[in-house]
Amino acid sequence: MKKFWEVKQLANEEADIFIFGEIVSFKWDDTDTTAASFQKDxxxxGEVSQINLHINSPGGSVFEGIAIGNMLKKHKAHVSAHVDALAASIASVIVASCDEVIMPENSMLMIHNPWMISMGNSKELRKxxxxxxxxxxxxxxxxxxxxGDKLTEEKIKQIxxxxxxxxxxxxxxxxxxxxIESSNRMAASVSEKLFEAYQNVPDELLRPTPKANLPEEQRKEVIANAKQSKALMSDILGGL
Structure with a gap:
């Protein structure tokens, strides 16, 4: 089965990278993306001049995502991010770290404040x-x-x-x-459990995708992605 995290060498000068799942701190299986696994691959x-990052992710660990974004910023290659369906939370920060962002007209970014599960006394919670x-x-x-000048600090904080x-x-x-490119038929591939962490999920993302519209291989990807959500929720501390 195709991994949700994958690198494909197209030619000596160009490569594709796919992040089609959650971004985590610890690898539970081969489908997870961590900063360490990303750095290794x-x-x-080698010395490529063009990297095409294809991303469809609900986000995950904020620090892992920031590390991945910084790797892409520092890379000598020109990095083009393709939001195949959804780049949510820290995945949207990774996308913003790239030299170029390309989105089909039916894809989305989701931007919000970081959150975490916490416990302690009042002083600890204020900290x-x-x-x-x-x-x-x-x-x-x-x-x-x-x-650049299209967005102010006040506006992005409001967003x-x-x-x-x-x-x-x-x-x-x-x-x-x-x-912006023409629409594609890529499924959002985000589990219902993970959507529960968000407040303003658009209705179209909550509606199940008709099976008739998805190839068999893509349906398998959706199912496999959903199975990861339970493990991710215990790993989301400090996540975006």
Missing amino acids: LKSL TADDLDKIAESSVVTYLAKA MDEETWLSAQEAYEYGLCDA
Whole structure:
């Protein structure tokens, strides 16, 4: 079965990278993406001049995602991000770290504040809230660097506060997308369990995709992705 994390060498000068699942701190199986696994496979590509990142992810661990984004920023190759269906939470930060962002007109970005499960006394919980604000700043910097003068700090913080689901056109208007392509038939492939963590999920993402519209291989990918959600929820601490 095709991995949700995969690297494909197209030629000596070009390579495809696929992140089609959650971004986690610890690998449960071969379908997971961690910063360590990403770094290892990225290094194995050698001296390529073009990287095509295909992403369809609900997000996951914030620090793993920031590390992945920084790897792509520093890479000598020109990196084009293709949002095949959804880049949510920290996945949208990874996308914003790329040189170029391309979105089919039916794909989406989801941007929100970091969250975590926490317990403790009042002093400890206040510190946790302060820590989350500091963590959020790293994402703000990345979004603003991508958007240029199309997005203000005040506006991106509002977008994050409101857990905003951006269409390709909206992402383009905010400078978070460079080009819009015609619609594709890629399924969102995000488990219902993970959607429960979000408040403003668009209705079209909650509706099941008719089986007749999905090839058999793609249906298998959707099923496999859903099976990962239970393990991910225990790994989401500090996640976006």
